[in-house]
Structure formats: structure tokens, C-alpha cells
Amino acid sequence: MYLFLGLLDALGLGVNCCTGMSCLMRKKVLDEAGGISAFGIYLAEDYFFAKYIQDRGWGIRISSQPAWQNAGISRVxxxxxxxxxWCKLRIAMVPHTILLEPFSECMVLGLVASWAGTVLLRADYLTFFLFHTLTWSLADWIMLNIVQNGPPPFSKFEFVISWCFREVSALFIFLHAIWNPVITWRTGSYKLRWWGVAEPVNTRVTVM
Structure with a gap:
């Protein structure tokens, strides 16, 4: 997704594809906005850093060198x-994500594409869907090997199980994000307003 967004930005379409944990920004430009503290009303301040920088005529480019990080041990x-x-943040910052994001996921797009295939091409629905899913998963495997600069540190079987879990859970994650706009981050809870403004709430809410 970020490679595609980076390509669109490089073509001059002004797409914001910034990820704060692996991004270098010009301090001088941020200082003109009042420094980092000026973006304190946002949880996803990295997105608004990049938006401010783009609005001043600067561009964003993705490096060919992956930014390595130690993700640690993560439970389901x-x-x-x-x-x-992340889904809640995207919806709050870019509201039209509500309409577009589901169709960027493998399973939802596969269901729609398979229906179109049966209508337009008279293809078998199940065959079309399985071919779509297999092609998508192979593309993800190839991309993962490219980014890792070699085979990843787990087996193909582990990849398939993890990939299937991620793709099947995507719609649930999206619906849950719409249903509950409250985010628990570190020691605080925040309710997201439109355009990404975070409002602290007094009652701590546990978000799955």
C-alpha cells in the first residue's frame, strides 16, 4: 500500500504516505508551524506533520532501504x-476511507470481483475467487521476500496461516473501528473527532 501511495506522490498527486516511526523530516519546516507541540491535538501526528510539509510545497519519498525495527513478541x-x-485513525483523518477501505482488502474485493467475473465473463464464481485469493497471497509473499532481502524467518506454512488470519479478520477490524471511535493509547483514552482531532475522555475504555 505504501509503495503504491509513494508512487502516486512521486507522480505529483500529493498523496500522504508518511509513517512516523521510520520517517526523517526537516526540523526547520516543522518549526515554522510552531514545532512538534503544535500537533499535540492529534494522535497520528506523523500524518499531520507530513500534510503540513506537503502543503508548504515539499514532497515525500520512500527510501529503497527498509527501516528495520524490533517489533518484539506480539500476541493475537x-x-x-x-x-x-490504525483503522480508527484513518477513518477519522480521511473520512472517505469509510467507503474506500473495505474494497482495498483481499476478501471483500475478491467477492465483488468474482461477482463481476460471473456477470461479465461468465466465469465460475468460486474458481474466480480462489484464483484472486491465490494471486494476492503470492504477490504478498514475493513482496515480503523483496522487503526482507531474502526469505523471511518463518516457514511458508506459517505465512499462509498468518496471511489467512489477517485477511479474514480485516472486515471485523473495520466494523469494530466504526462502531467504537474510542482509542486506548498507553495510559489514556481518547475519542476521535473528524479530521483526526483526539479528545481525552475521563472514563478509561478498553479497546480490543
Missing amino acids: KSFLSRLTR
């Missing part, structure tokens, strides 16, 4: 919680 619950939090 924390993994789902992280993806849900």
Missing part, C-alpha cells in the same frame, strides 16, 4: 488492537 489480541487503532 495486541495485533488486532494495533490494526483496529
Whole structure:
């Protein structure tokens, strides 16, 4: 996704594809906005850093060198919680994500594409869907090997199980993010307003 968004930005379409944990920004430009503290009302401040920089005529480029990080040990619950939090942030920051994001996921897009295939091409629905899913998973495996600069540190079987879990849970994550706009981050809880503004709430809410 970020490679595609980076390509669109490089073509001059002004797409924001910034990820704060692996991004270098010009301090001088941020200082003109009042420094980092000026973005304190946002949880996803890295997105708004990049938006401000782009609005001033600067561009964003993705490096060919992956930014390595130690992700540590992640349990299923924390993994789902992280993806849900990111989904909530995307919906709040870019509201039209509500309509577009489901169709960027393998399973939802596969169901729609398979229906179109049966109508337009008279293809078998199940065959079309399985071919779509297999092609998507192979593309993800190839991309993973490229980013890792070699085979990843787990087996193909582990990849298939993890990949299937991620793709099947995507719609649940999206619906859960819409249903509950509250985010628990570190020691605080925040309710997201439109355009990404985070409002602290007094009652601590546990988000899966």
C-alpha cells in the first residue's frame, strides 16, 4: 500500500504516505508551524506533520532501504488492537476511507470481483475467487521476500496461516473501528473527532 501511495506522490498527486516511526523530516519546516507541540491535538501526528510539509510545497519519498525495527513478541489480541487503532485513525483523518477501505482488502474485493467475473465473463464464481485469493497471497509473499532481502524467518506454512488470519479478520477490524471511535493509547483514552482531532475522555475504555 505504501509503495503504491509513494508512487502516486512521486507522480505529483500529493498523496500522504508518511509513517512516523521510520520517517526523517526537516526540523526547520516543522518549526515554522510552531514545532512538534503544535500537533499535540492529534494522535497520528506523523500524518499531520507530513500534510503540513506537503502543503508548504515539499514532497515525500520512500527510501529503497527498509527501516528495520524490533517489533518484539506480539500476541493475537495486541495485533488486532494495533490494526483496529490504525483503522480508527484513518477513518477519522480521511473520512472517505469509510467507503474506500473495505474494497482495498483481499476478501471483500475478491467477492465483488468474482461477482463481476460471473456477470461479465461468465466465469465460475468460486474458481474466480480462489484464483484472486491465490494471486494476492503470492504477490504478498514475493513482496515480503523483496522487503526482507531474502526469505523471511518463518516457514511458508506459517505465512499462509498468518496471511489467512489477517485477511479474514480485516472486515471485523473495520466494523469494530466504526462502531467504537474510542482509542486506548498507553495510559489514556481518547475519542476521535473528524479530521483526526483526539479528545481525552475521563472514563478509561478498553479497546480490543
